Amino acid sequence: MTELKSHLKNDYKYGFVTEIESESFKKGLNEEVITQISQVKNEPQWMLDSRLKAFKYWQTLKEPRWPEFDYPEINYQDIIYYSAPKKNVEEKKSLDELDPELLKTFEKLGIPLQEQKRISGVAMDVVFDSVSVGTTHKEILDEAGVIFCSISEAIQKYPELVKKYMGTVVPYKDNFFAALNAAVFTDGSFCYIPKGVTCPMDLSTYFRINAEETGQFERTLLIADEGSFVNYLEGCTAPMRDSNQLHAAVVELVAMERAEIKYSTVQNWYAGDKDGIGGIFNFVTKRGRCLGNDSKISWTQVEAGSAITWKYPSCILQGDRSEGFFYSVALTHDKMKADTGTKMVHVGKNTKSTIIAKGISTDQSQNSYRGQVKMMKSASGARNYTQCDSMLVGDESNANTFPVIDVGNKSAIVEHEASTSRISEDQLFYLQTRGLDLEESISILVNGFCKDVFKQLPLEFSVEAVKLIEMKLENSVG
Amino acid sequence: MLKIKNLKAAVDGTEILKGLNLEVKAGEVHAIMGPNGSGKSTLSKVVAGHPSYEVTAGDVEFEINFKYKNLLELSPDERAKEGVFLAFQYPVEVPGVSNIKFLQTAFNSVCKHQGSKALNEEDFLVFLKEKAKIMGMKDDFFYRAVNAGFSGGEKKKNEILQMAVLSPRVAFLDETDSGLDIDALRVVSNGINQLKNKHNAIVLVTHYQRLLDYIKPDYVHVLSDGKIIETGDFNLAKKLEDKGYDWLVH
Numbered sequence: 001m002t003e004l005k006s007h008l009k010n011d012y013k014y015g016f017v018t019e020i021e022s023e024s025f026k027k028g029l030n031e032e033v034i035t036q037i038s039q040v041k042n043e044p045q046w047m048l049d050s051r052l053k054a055f056k057y058w059q060t061l062k063e064p065r066w067p068e069f070d071y072p073e074i075n076y077q078d079i080i081y082y083s084a085p086k087k088n089v090e091e092k093k094s095l096d097e098l099d100p101e102l103l104k105t106f107e108k109l110g111i112p113l114q115e116q117k118r119i120s121g122v123a124m125d126v127v128f129d130s131v132s133v134g135t136t137h138k139e140i141l142d143e144a145g146v147i148f149c150s151i152s153e154a155i156q157k158y159p160e161l162v163k164k165y166m167g168t169v170v171p172y173k174d175n176f177f178a179a180l181n182a183a184v185f186t187d188g189s190f191c192y193i194p195k196g197v198t199c200p201m202d203l204s205t206y207f208r209i210n211a212e213e214t215g216q217f218e219r220t221l222l223i224a225d226e227g228s229f230v231n232y233l234e235g236c237t238a239p240m241r242d243s244n245q246l247h248a249a250v251v252e253l254v255a256m257e258r259a260e261i262k263y264s265t266v267q268n269w270y271a272g273d274k275d276g277i278g279g280i281f282n283f284v285t286k287r288g289r290c291l292g293n294d295s296k297i298s299w300t301q302v303e304a305g306s307a308i309t310w311k312y313p314s315c316i317l318q319g320d321r322s323e324g325f326f327y328s329v330a331l332t333h334d335k336m337k338a339d340t341g342t343k344m345v346h347v348g349k350n351t352k353s354t355i356i357a358k359g360i361s362t363d364q365s366q367n368s369y370r371g372q373v374k375m376m377k378s379a380s381g382a383r384n385y386t387q388c389d390s391m392l393v394g395d396e397s398n399a400n401t402f403p404v405i406d407v408g409n410k411s412a413i414v415e416h417e418a419s420t421s422r423i424s425e426d427q428l429f430y431l432q433t434r435g436l437d438l439e440e441s442i443s444i445l446v447n448g449f450c451k452d453v454f455k456q457l458p459l460e461f462s463v464e465a466v467k468l469i470e471m472k473l474e475n476s477v478g
Numbered sequence: 479m480l481k482i483k484n485l486k487a488a489v490d491g492t493e494i495l496k497g498l499n500l501e502v503k504a505g506e507v508h509a510i511m512g513p514n515g516s517g518k519s520t521l522s523k524v525v526a527g528h529p530s531y532e533v534t535a536g537d538v539e540f541e542i543n544f545k546y547k548n549l550l551e552l553s554p555d556e557r558a559k560e561g562v563f564l565a566f567q568y569p570v571e572v573p574g575v576s577n578i579k580f581l582q583t584a585f586n587s588v589c590k591h592q593g594s595k596a597l598n599e600e601d602f603l604v605f606l607k608e609k610a611k612i613m614g615m616k617d618d619f620f621y622r623a624v625n626a627g628f629s630g631g632e633k634k635k636n637e638i639l640q641m642a643v644l645s646p647r648v649a650f651l652d653e654t655d656s657g658l659d660i661d662a663l664r665v666v667s668n669g670i671n672q673l674k675n676k677h678n679a680i681v682l683v684t685h686y687q688r689l690l691d692y693i694k695p696d697y698v699h700v701l702s703d704g705k706i707i708e709t710g711d712f713n714l715a716k717k718l719e720d721k722g723y724d725w726l727v728h
Contacts, residue, residue, distance in 0.1 A: 421573060425529060430570035432554035433526045433563070434584035434640060435591070441555075444583060448574025448623070 015240035015270055018105040018210050022129070024083040027213065029076050031055065034183055037082050041152045041186075044159060054172035054182035061176045067339050069366055071308055072244065074281070079246060081184050083211040084131040095134040102133060109237060111206055122233070123148055125205045129214055130186035137201060144200045146230075147192040151219050154190035161192055166221055169252035169289045169316070177283045177310075181250040185219035188249070193228035193259070202231045202458060209238035209245060209269075209280065218249035224259035226292065233461055234265045236305070241270070242278045244307060249284045257292030257319065262300070264457055266465050269305040274363075276335030279307025286313035290322030293348070298325035300456045302465040303340055304472055312370065314343035317351035317382075324353040327453040331469055332365030332397070341371035341402075346379035346412065355386040356452050361397035362473065368400040375412035382412040390420045391449050393473065421449075423473075443470050479504050479679055480525075480648050485536035486704075487524045493534070494520045496704030502648060505676040509690055509715060510683045512701035513723045518683045519567060521701070522650040526564040527554035542647060558584075559591035561647030565637040565654050572624035577636070580624045581606060581643050588644055609642040613669045630657035638669045648679045655689040667692030687719040700726055 025033060034055055038048040063074065085099055095103075095113045106113050111124060113136060123137035125148065132150030141148050147158065154162050172182035189205040209216050224230055238245065247269065253261050263286075272279025282305075288297035299313035315324030326342035344353035353373065361367035373384045390399035405414050423445055431441035446469055447454070454462050480502040487495040494517045502508055512518050524531050525538060527549075538549040540560060549557055572580065585605075586596040597605060606620060613635045625633050634654055641649055651670070655663055670693055674680055682689060690698070690712065698715045700708040700723070708714065708726055718726075 424570075427570050427572060429526075429528055429554060430566065431572070431580075431584075433558050434580070435555055435558040435587040435644065436584060437553070437555045437587070440583065440587065444575050444580065445572065448572060451574055 012240055012270060014109060014237035014268065016108065017239040018101055020099060020101045020210070021086045022083050022211055023086050024080050024211060024214065027078055027080050029079070029081060029184065033081055037184060037186060040082065041155070043155055046163065047155055050167070050172075051183050054179050055184075057173060058176070058179035058183055061179060064176050067310070067337070067368070069337050071281070071337070074246060076180075078213070080211065080214040081130075081217070082186055083129040083214040085128060085133070095136060098133060102128065105208070105210075106206070109206070109208065122202045122204050125150060125189045125203075127187050127189075127205060127207045127218065129209060129211050129216065132187045132189070140200055144197055145194040146197060146199050147190065148203050149190055151185070151188045151190045151221060154221070158190070158192070161223065162190070162221065165223055165254055166252065169254060169287045170250050170285050175285060177248045178250055178285045181217050181219060181248050181285070185217045185250065188219040188251075189222075190220070191222045191230065191232070193224045193230045195225045196227045197225075198228065199230040202233055204233040204235070207234070207236040207247075209247065212241060213243065213245070215246040215248065218247070218251075220249070220251040222252070222261060222263070223254045224256060224261050226256045227258045228256075229260045231262045231458060232264070233458065234263070236267050236269050238270045238280055240273075240278065244279060244281055246281045246283065247306075249286070251284070251286040251313075253288030253297055255288065255290050255292060255295035255297050255322075258294045259292060260296040261288065262298045263288070263313070264300040264461055266302045266461060266468065267305055267309070268468060271305045271334065271336050272307040274334045276307065279336075280305070282306035282309045282311065284311045286311065287316065288314070288324070289316045290319050290324060290348075290351075292322070293319040294321045295319050296323045296325070298327070298456070299342065300327040300453065301329070301340075302453070302457070302468070303328065303330040303338055304468050306338070307336060309338040309340055311340045312342055314345070315353065316345045316347065317353060317379075318347045320348040321350045322348055323351065325456075326353075326355045326357070327456045328357045329360070329450045329453045329465070329469065330358070330367055331360045331362075331472055332367045333362045333472055334365060335363070336365045338366070339368045339370055341369045343372040343374070344384060345374045345376070346382040346384070347376050348379065350381040351379055352382070353384045355384070355388075357388045358450050358453055359388075359390045359399055360393065360446070360449070360469070360473070361390070361399050362393035364396045366398045366400075368402060370402040372404040372406065373414055375407045375409050375414065377408045379409050380411045382409065384414045386414075386416045388416075388418040389449065391423060392420065393423045439470070442473050446470060446473060479541055481537070481539040481541075482525070483537045483539070485524065485538065486534045487520060487531050488534055489520070489531050494704055495524065497536070498701075498705055500699065500706060502679045502681060504647075504679055506679050506697065507674065507693060507695045508679070508681045509695035509698045510681060510701055511685065511698060511715065511718060516701045517704045518701055519652055522564050522652045522681075522683055525549065525650055526562060527552065527557050540648075555587070558644070558646075559588050563641055563644060563646030563649040565634075565641060565649065565651040567653040567656065569625045569628075569633040569637055571626045573626045575624050576621050577624050578603070578606060578620040581640065584640070585643050606643065610639060612642055612672050613639050614665055615639060631659065631662040634658055634662070634666055635669075638666055638673075642669070642673055645673070646678065648681065650681045650683060652683045653685065654682070655684055655686065663689070664692065687715045690715050702726065
């Protein structure tokens with residue numbers, strides 16, 4: 001039984017490696033490497049200057065160590081900062097002309113890129129190691145005036161937009177990993193929804209780490225102009241490797257007056273094996289600014305992978321009556337460590353925020369919710385509702401909640417609810433004596449627990465998320 | 479229908495059932511009484527397949543339409559699908575899952591196994607309303623999370639509602655009367671009586687005779703130290719109520 005269990009647990013079906021010829025820089029981080037990244041991307045001088053400025057600042061910083069757990073020292077000189085498939089990436093005309101190995105890879109991951117096989121209704125930008133290998137459904141988006149491309153392309157083609165907004169939500173001085181990202185970011189997505197446009201289809205970026213010893217430094221910038229709407233989805237996977245790999249992303253969202261951005265993530269990076277060997281360090285800064293009045297930003301995340309996750313998708317609610325939402329399910333198993341939550345900063349009047357965070361911890365994993373609700377002096381009539389629930393499976397796992405509430409305006413209202421429960425043998429037995437098999441029993445328990453979050457996801461994503469969580473839990477409980 | 483032969487079971491290495499024999503036929507009501515710690519709850523749990531109990535010897539044979547199955551070889555859900563039901567002494571809370579969704583999932587799992595038609599949401603609601611009448615339960619009950627925040631009485635009623643929905647062949651009711659006031663006891667007993675028929679069997683596990691005033695057993699068994707030491711009719715229960723267990727045990 002134990003054998004079967006451990007066998008099942010390693011059943012990470014995205015853990016394969018693509019054999020493809022890559023062009024990689026040497027390991028190490030210095031001004032020269034950064035200049036090389038900038039050169040290979042053919043960037044304008046201002047971009048390089050901004051990278052070097054961030055790098056100078058980063059060198060003065062110390063890696064943060066606030067969580068309750070230890071993890072191996074990261075040697076930043078032992079990481080490859082740029083790796084890209086050699087063929088077809090730079091001068092491809094259409095996605096059909098991509099290296100067949102790449103096409104095969106993404107097909108295996110469930111995202112066919114070829115013209116005829118594409119998922120309809122979702123435009124995809126696909127990032128493989130350090131580069132975007134292509135974006136689908138460009139024609140339909142062009143027609144609506146929606147810009148959706150890699151950030152590298154945007155720096156070339158839309159420098160004014162990039163200059164105006166990049167770093168305004170997450171400045172390079174924000175934190176250690178944001179500074180590192182600002183210096184060495186290699187690719188990610190850029191999206192601009194013009195005034196009054198409801199994006200004709202969902203936008204999606206898929207991140208794949210393939211090369212060994214490579215860090216992925218994603219940079220994504222999404223701008224929703226007045227009265228526009230966009231639904232954005234993000235997925236991530238990586239091969240199974242014995243060494244840890246770093247994914248340090250920065251995502252910035254800007255919502256103008258009456259604009260609405262819904263941003264959903266299903267994160268399934270390789271989590272390491274049952275002894276905690278290998279896996280991705282997922283150190284991510286995600287933040288949205290509700291710049292205009294009556295704007296809305298919602299973050300929905302299903303965090304089911306990575307050896308360590310530090311992630312706090314946040315909202316700055318600047319416009320009056322703007323609204324921020326954070327819906328999260330974080331599942332940890334084996335030796336995984338997740339420290340995730342959100343910050344809601346209320347600046348504008350009558351701003352509202354909702355936080356629903358669900359943590360499921362199994363095996364010897366650690367799962368923490370860390371959040372901050374800040375009501376500024378200017379935030380008259382602001383409201384927040386927070387609900388944090390933890391579910392423990394077995395008796396070796398660990399769940400924590402670290403909420404910080406900071407109220408600077410007397411008319412603001414903050415509500416906080418929290419609970420801890422356990423999937424117990426008794427619960428499973430009870431359901432089984434009613435004729436539900438183990439799988440159905442776990443499914444009904446988890447669905448019940450995560451219902452409020454799953455219903456925020458787009459349908460296809462929601463089905464995938466439920467399956468992913470069930471599969472991971474089944475291995476832990478069964 | 480159910481034949482338990484020389485059943486021995488242990489939990490954490492301590493033997494609780496020490497060679498228990500019991501035969502239950504269709505249409506019968508059995509009562510199992512006995513002092514605290516005699517193994518009453520263990521018997522119900524072992525029959526239902528609780529994973530914490532290790533069966534060290536004996537057989538539990540279950541017969542349906544002349545087909546015999548060894549229950550001990552089946553998982554708890556397979557036993558349920560064959561028609562074994564356990565009403566819990568302490569029903570478990572399932573937060574976030576509505577009663578109706580739970581009942582429908584359970585009902586359809588059992589239907590699927592027994593080759594009858596599954597019901598969609600709409601039809602199931604009609605079916606459930608009919609069953610809930612037996613227990614005098616209102617619709618708002620369907621949409622609350624399973625047992626979460628239920629009063630003791632509501633939990634016990636919910637157990638019998640589940641029994642009504644699943645219509646088991648043999649039902650073990652583990653101290654269904656405990657924690658009930660007189661009115662609730664009457665409603666619950668009345669419900670059980672309505673569910674009783676000549677095709678199914680009921681095993682009442684109880685401390686007290688008062689439940690048996692409402693549900694008349696055909697047999698009363700006294701369980702002591704993991705074995706049935708006395709079997710009789712309703713008069714045995716009365717005698718126990720008057721004299722306690724001591725006269726039998728010693």
